[in-house]
Amino acid sequence: METVQDRFLRYVRFDTQSDENSDTCPSTPGQRTFGEALVDEMKAMGITDAHMDENGYIYGTVPGDPKLPTIGLIAHMDTSPDASGKDVQAKTVPYDGTDILLNEEKDIWLRSSDYPSLKENAGKHLIVTDGTTLLGADDKAGIAEIMTAAQSLMTTRMAHATLKIGFTPDEEIGRGADLFDVEKFAADYAYTVDGGPIGELEYENFNAASAKVDISGINIHPGAAKDKMVNSLLLAMEFQSLLPLHQRPESTEGYEGFFHLTDMEAP
């Protein structure tokens, strides 16, 4: 049986970066290519109903004891638009607690002084990049873990619940749940496998809203501006200045919410 590590290393070679400027679903063709490969792999392991729907969502069932609840496992196929996911050069390194040279030619290091939690992994084997792309563990690790668990269930003699598998496109651009067919999925409950460090278990998240502020100013030659000019840029700054200083991402944690200015543009 293929290990979760080998499976993951195979998956990260697919470029599945999503694109928020695209209106299609999936937003990029690479996600569909990866999805097709996943369906083939699921079929090869005996998941006979594995398929991709017209929107690029993948579904499949590992049948189990019908007396037990039906459990879903969900992960996403795309990677973040924040960093390139093309030609990912992943490698596995035994980690002894010292800094890791990711890229000799470009002198890129993964250092515990920059990422203190790195040290907690001393003695483990780390899969890293060459420092020029993201790795794609978010969320191809989730997919590799679900696929490996599914294969194990397909071959075990142990009694197990029915597993419903769901792989979604475009999670990173906030659309992963949009066209998910909850009714067809027909699980009693599910887990997304999309978290970070070992042990993470989450069932609470923010309430969030977006706010768009349009400001109409009046432009006029500055020399003749008295009592006429309304400078929209200054008004935007005034708006921002009226929001509480201490409610920003950089000064909040835990359950404390924030106002986050993400974009400002002049017409």
Place this chain on the structure above:
Amino acid sequence: MEKFLQKKALMEKICAFLNEKYGPGTVELTLKDSYFNMREKILPHIHIVEKAKAAMEALGIAPRISPIRGGTDGARLSFMGLPCPNLFTGGQNFHSRFEYIPVEDMEKCTQLLIHLLTTC
């Protein structure tokens, strides 16, 4: 939820104040809800969180339960009728060139998933 509503109300007040100061229609505010806290949808099914916690403990993994400071697809799915907490993958430094994942933690996650499916 109350603090969330207060934040939205504050933005509306600022908008009204600036329109009073500079004239009607100077500032226009469009608020749009993005997602909500899945907690209220999970609490009636809290056994699925307890189950994941117990499975981790059985495998020698220390559970780290914390609120997500942002959104997650599981939150949307929970509101669509599928209660859906989130589990670790083992990965770190997501969205970055410095992203990495310990092989041993991927193996633990796989064991956790199998455990959840075989002990219910």
